[in-house]
Amino acid sequence: MAPKWRDLADRLAEQIRNGEYEPGAQLPQIRELVEAGEGSKATVHQAYKALEAEGLVTSTRGHGTVVRPRTPLKRLGIARYDKAKWRDGDEVAFIADRVASGRAYKRNEQTQTVSREIASSLVAEGLGVPVGSDIYARARLVKEGTQPTHTLTSYYRPEHVEGTRIVDPTPGPAGRGGGYRVLYDAGYEIDHMKEALFARVPTAEEVQLLQLPAGEPVVELHRTTYTADGTVVEFAVGIHSASRFAWEYEFRVPDSANDTGAEDSA
Amino acid sequence: MAPKWRDLADRLAEQIRNGEYEPGAQLPQIRELVEAGEGSKATVHQAYKALEAEGLVTSTRGHGTVVRPRTPLKRLGIARYDKAKWRDGDEVAFIADRVASGRAYKRNEQTQTVSREIASSLVAEGLGVPVGSDIYARARLVKEGTQPTHTLTSYYRPEHVEGTRIVDPTPGPAGRGGGYRVLYDAGYEIDHMKEALFARVPTAEEVQLLQLPAGEPVVELHRTTYTADGTVVEFAVGIHSASRFAWEYEFRVPDSANDTGAEDSA
């Protein structure tokens, strides 16, 4: 038999999914359910914690427990890196992306700090430099209104960006055109990229920085950007609030029959 | 001030990360910590639940609380779809992928059930058919040894697969060469694909089916496979245990300057 708190949580979850409690609606207070015979305070509380972990509600002291609104997924396709957006236009990629996603045009809040750092093993591998090398780090915290949605930290080799606007720690997207435009002006036109992503539970630090609701996972993105000759000009790490983003990739089915040792059975 | 259970959880987490408790090692029993003055049973229990939710330990009744081993991430690149693997060879793609990932060669356990179903809105949209259409569903549960790692359910339009081995509900990867080989033999050679992915907390059903440890997120993958003329021949949905997989995509930076109305400022 399922525990008492599970039963209660399941009943409430069902009511939420049914729409009996709409987004923003308030659930019964814990003490009410205690008096209604749903169990002791600890038991009801445990049920509420479960609903929170499942992403259905958020509880706040003094305020109550309310049904969480479901934010629409922002779909991230590779079109957001279109050269036309940062090379020719006067809008940086992330703005153009926002327009393309069909949302109301609104400049993202974005904090930015640039610092000179020592390459960790992750960054060193991504950037193709020895561990402990001096590198530049440009860290952004991107918000939708007042709510943080993700962080994105770009790492550069000093010889690629020294003296450019990227190194100038002025708030904003590295001046007109963003980081790729700056690299372009410096003679490094980006040509191809690699993105790797995986999901995990956030660290306590990430929960605070991104103001994550209880139970919200994060998606960690590792992006490597190359010039045509294969030089890595940027390695970036992003931490995304999972419920806000989906990633989309289109590609041709590979066929290595001609360039590998595979036997041809035909 | 942080709650008592948070302090305890943080201390234990630090010891785990330090290696003072190695993977597989057993944490002190709850009753021990209660006697050591760390708080009441409920308090210590709450700390242990937090560690579990953070993916650091797993608790089992009768056995104790042990440090979770960190499974290496399996990296999924688009090379796993290489035509050579399913068209020419006698190994199906998922086996070849396993070999390429550097792991010991071992046939995956895989259950498979084929059924005729009514298209949900998700499947209908993915397959390009009206909601409620008859379609074929081929559901697999893939395990690594005895531990499930992900589900993958492929949906097909009846006219593409009727009479092929795909519809034959024999366990195993749809016969020699897998589903893409069957489609190829039927005159539908796959050409390009689209993958969309996002992370979320699992449903109770998924927790049970995939035997997910507490706090483990899942990654949901939507894969659409096309022939050269743009016909969708397969739409697949996968649910992956998050800590076991990373996805990698390489692509060229798009440049729509020539085929859009973008002004040329040069």
Place this chain on the structure above:
DNA sequence: TAGTGGTCTAGACCACTTC
């Protein structure tokens, strides 16, 4: 059967939000 974590209670008290 012994030993482990999990559930549950009844009640006290704390921390935060809102008025």
Place this chain on the structure above:
DNA sequence: AAGTGGTCTAGACCACTAA
């Protein structure tokens, strides 16, 4: 000040695992 969720205790009892 009133009202909300969060923490904590002490102890009883349950459910599962392993020898």
